[in-house]
Amino acid sequence: MNWSVVLFGVWPYIALAVFVVGHIWRWRCDQLGWTTRTSELSEKRWLMWASPIFHLGMLLVIAGHALGLLVPPAATAALGISETAYHMVAVGAGVTAGLVLAVGVVLLVLRRFILRTRLRLVTRPGDVVVYALAVVVVAFGLWATFAANVAGPGYDYRETIAVWFRSIFYCQPQVDLMASAPWQYQVHVTAAWALIAAWPFSRLVHVWSAPLGYLTRPAIVYREQP
Numbered sequence: 001m002n003w004s005v006v007l008f009g010v011w012p013y014i015a016l017a018v019f020v021v022g023h024i025w026r027w028r029c030d031q032l033g034w035t036t037r038t039s040e041l042s043e044k045r046w047l048m049w050a051s052p053i054f055h056l057g058m059l060l061v062i063a064g065h066a067l068g069l070l071v072p073p074a075a076t077a078a079l080g081i082s083e084t085a086y087h088m089v090a091v092g093a094g095v096t097a098g099l100v101l102a103v104g105v106v107l108l109v110l111r112r113f114i115l116r117t118r119l120r121l122v123t124r125p126g127d128v129v130v131y132a133l134a135v136v137v138v139a140f141g142l143w144a145t146f147a148a149n150v151a152g153p154g155y156d157y158r159e160t161i162a163v164w165f166r167s168i169f170y171c172q173p174q175v176d177l178m179a180s181a182p183w184q185y186q187v188h189v190t191a192a193w194a195l196i197a198a199w200p201f202s203r204l205v206h207v208w209s210a211p212l213g214y215l216t217r218p219a220i221v222y223r224e225q226p
Helices: 003-029 045-070 073-078 083-115 117-122 125-150 161-169 175-179 183-201 203-209
Strands: none
Touching (some): 083 117, 125 183, 125 203, 161 175, 183 203
């Protein structure tokens, strides 16, 4: 069996299908469970630091991945950005965003599994899976970046991984490009698709329930009881 085809040509479509169908099932059958299941009442001091750092890091990482994977070199060249300049900015910003996210993940893991043991009582198996996958994705993403672009000679992922990623949505996955990438990137990508597949069955669904209504609703006035 050609595992490259399975991991980089089949697994992404399975993960995407589970992601879409899983969300539909969750919304139709478990709307009351469509929540973060916050543990703030059990522990707040650590969460006050861990949650903002994690969410900031996640936003930075998503933005960086979107630019790196979806914007081809021809587009940045047309804007007058040289490949050298792009590489320096991308590596610097990527390492910074990854470290911020890593700190957030570490704080959340410490809070839930080590420092506040009572939180284990409200931890579900799905939470453990998501935390484990998040650790793997972040760890190998940073490892790949440091090994290839900081300590190593550099790796142009826009000519391989980015092209492979876009080819998935053309329904013509260029498996060879991903198979030729450093193995740290391969683990990072495989675990990321697993996280996407697990998404609809975890607390991550709260991402789609951003309280935008708070921006337009009338102000709530509190009055003291006479």
